[in-house]
Amino acid sequence: MLEEVTITRAIIRRYLGKLDQSLELDAAIVGGGPAGLVAGKKLAQAGYKTALFERKLSVGGGMWGGGMMLNEIVVQQEARRILEEFGVPSSEFAPGYYTADSVLATSTLCSVAAKAGLTIFNLVSVEDVVIRAQRVTSLVINWSAVQMAGLHVDPLTIKARWVIDATGHDSEVLHVIARKVDAELLTASGKVMGERSLWAEQAESDTLANTREAFPGVYTAGMCANAVFGSYRMGPVFGGMLLSGEKAAAEVAARLAAGE
Numbered sequence: 001m002l003e004e005v006t007i008t009r010a011i012i013r014r015y016l017g018k019l020d021q022s023l024e025l026d027a028a029i030v031g032g033g034p035a036g037l038v039a040g041k042k043l044a045q046a047g048y049k050t051a052l053f054e055r056k057l058s059v060g061g062g063m064w065g066g067g068m069m070l071n072e073i074v075v076q077q078e079a080r081r082i083l084e085e086f087g088v089p090s091s092e093f094a095p096g097y098y099t100a101d102s103v104l105a106t107s108t109l110c111s112v113a114a115k116a117g118l119t120i121f122n123l124v125s126v127e128d129v130v131i132r133a134q135r136v137t138s139l140v141i142n143w144s145a146v147q148m149a150g151l152h153v154d155p156l157t158i159k160a161r162w163v164i165d166a167t168g169h170d171s172e173v174l175h176v177i178a179r180k181v182d183a184e185l186l187t188a189s190g191k192v193m194g195e196r197s198l199w200a201e202q203a204e205s206d207t208l209a210n211t212r213e214a215f216p217g218v219y220t221a222g223m224c225a226n227a228v229f230g231s232y233r234m235g236p237v238f239g240g241m242l243l244s245g246e247k248a249a250a251e252v253a254a255r256l257a258a259g260e
């Protein structure tokens with residue numbers, strides 16, 4: 001026997017329970033692309049209370065579509081071990097170049113991250129931050145549908161010891177900080193520097209170098225790292241995204257372990 005009100009009550013209570021449990025986090029990840037998912041999996045697996053907020057219905061960011069909607073991705077040698085760690089099958093195309101089915105790769109990243117304990121909130125957008133003593137202390141969130149409809153509805157707040165901006169090209173968290181705060185980002189110009197045109201090899205190594213704290217309390221990860229620190233885009237090669245998520249998680253875990 002199925003009773004409609006019980007179905008409704010189950011959804012409401014379970015969802016609100018998850019949200020309630022996520023009001024004070026060790027790490028909050030904004031953006032559910034490959035970088036955010038890898039970072040989230042690693043931090044959750046290490047036992048840190050971690051949640052990821054994704055604006056869209058589907059988590060996975062720009063990885064579903066491969067290159068120009070041809071649904072294969074390329075991952076270089078250095079990052080293949082992360083595909084293996086997640087259980088994503090890949091095969092060698094040429095020495096040092098591996099390919100994977102983008103739908104299988106993306107869905108597996110989501111599944112493995114969630115099973116590792118990462119709480120994922122899709123359909124939720126981060127629209128602002130709370131800053132105290134020149135450090136980000138909280139995220140300000142709202143339903144994506146509220147933003148899309150242009151409704152006049154106030155947001156809610158999630159406290160986080162560390163934030164990872166994994167919002168891709170748009171680098172939305174750091175853009176908000178640069179726009180609203182009377183303080184400089186930890187970039188050469190003090191602002192979001194903006195991404196440069198496509199250069200796969202340079203962009204991939206820069207992505208890793210640019211995965212770092214960009215404002216007190218906020219790390220970059222993935223394409224956001226290059227957008228914020230002013231480096232190149234890379235096109236549909238995804239190793240840098242995976243490695244960047246891993247590095248962001250390791251650095252945030254070290255800061256958490258140090259009691260920061």
Ligand SMILES: Cc1cc2nc3c(=O)[nH]c(=O)nc-3n(C[C@H](O)[C@H](O)[C@H](O)COP(=O)(O)OP(=O)(O)OC[C@H]3O[C@@H](n4cnc5c(N)ncnc54)[C@H](O)[C@@H]3O)c2cc1C
Pocket residue numbers: 030031032033034035036053054055056059060061062063124125126127166167168169170172173221222223224233234235236241
């Ligand atoms: C639509 C699209 C087109 C792309 N086209 C290209 C391209 O032509 N060439 C290229 O080099 N790269 C492109 N990329 C990026 C490419 O896919 C990346 O190399 C890779 O996906 C970046 O991974 P990431 O994890 O850094 O971020 P992404 O895969 O970009 O994921 C970022 C996620 O953050 C979410 N998000 C953004 N802002 C917020 C917010 N405020 N609150 C909550 N969630 C938020 C987005 O919905 C998205 O799912 C594109 C990405 C997207 C999403």
